[in-house]
Amino acid sequence: MNTHARPSDLPEPSLVPANGWHCTHIFYRIDRRQLRELTAEQKTLGLEQFEQALDPQAATATTRLQSFLISGHKADFAILMLDPDPLKIDGIHQRLLQSELGPALEPTYSFVSLTEISEYVPSPEQYAERLKAGGEDPSSPAFAAKVAAYEKRLPMMNAQRLTPELPNWPAMCFYPMNKSRVVGANWFTTPFSQRNAMMAEHAQSGMAFAGRVTQVVTVSVGMDDWEWGVTLWARCPDYLKDIVYKMRFDEASAKYAEFGPFYVGYQADAISIIKHCGLA
Ligand code: 76R
Secondary structure, three states: OOOOOOOOOOOOOOOOOOOEEEEEEEEEOOOOOHHHHHHHHHHHHHHHHHHHHOOOOOOOOOOEEEEEEEEEOOOEEEEEEEEOOHHHHHHHHHHHHHOOHHEEEEEEEEEEOOOOOOOOOOOOOHHHOOOOOOOOOOOHHHHHHHHHHHHHHHHHHHHHHHHHOOOOOEEEEEEEEEEEEOOEEEEHHHHHHHHHHHHHHHHHHHHHOOOEEEEEEEOOOOOOOEEEEEEEOOOOHHHHHHHHHHHHHOHHHOOOOOOOOOOOEEEOOOOHHHHHOOOO
């Protein structure tokens, strides 16, 4: 029996986050020499195990699971997984390593993070303030309608932030980033009001890409080597460079953003990866 008193407003100790989901991006390279060492039986079984591990419908699959072919030398393919249970996520990685193909799979990069609702997501009141700052007349019916529409949209937008649906668009890019802490450009010593104004400019840039680019920003402060992971999906690959280029001029990025390695790829299921990478 648990005899320790527990304040009633605290959750049970758990691997499940109090808010949001775990998220892992993981990138693999195929070791051709090891692949050649496999017997025909090992290969057949290994490919079956590979398909199972990456099947978003499998019982072992994470709540969200996508896989990608990766361009360039940094990796051959990648998996993106989101789930309340971190061991379910890691389980897929372990299953791949323990499969018959395992010796031929070399993880080259991973990024561990959580979903969150950023402190810069405006409340309906803050949204109204942003409209006013943008020159909208607060006494107009259009103003009231915009604020009402935002208030109605907000719960859905917040659900998308914490438990995102992943778009089915073909092009994806991922990169980790920090907000700088150098003298003269220290994001974390900048007053909230200024950071908030910069993030409003950022959001406006982003919203201009509605229908072309979808983003999921996950937070890795305290979890990985960078502060955020940016995952972008685009209807066409060139929109990826368009949005990243546009944002380079926003103060939040121009002055404060530091970027890690960029990975670019294309959505592909297990069978397409097997075919494209010549695993069979
Ligand atoms: O509704 C809102 O106002 C939400 C606004 C919003 C927040 C709070 C938003 C909108 N983002 C937010 C937070 Mn973003 N985002 C990035 C990058 O390459 C670069 O220069 C930056 C990388 C892109 C491309 C992008 C896209 N965003 C953040 C944060 C967390 C900051 C924090 O909490 O301190 C980071 C690191 C970040 C970075 N952002 C949008 C987009 C797009 C396309 C939007 C438009 C709205 C949407 O699609 O949901």
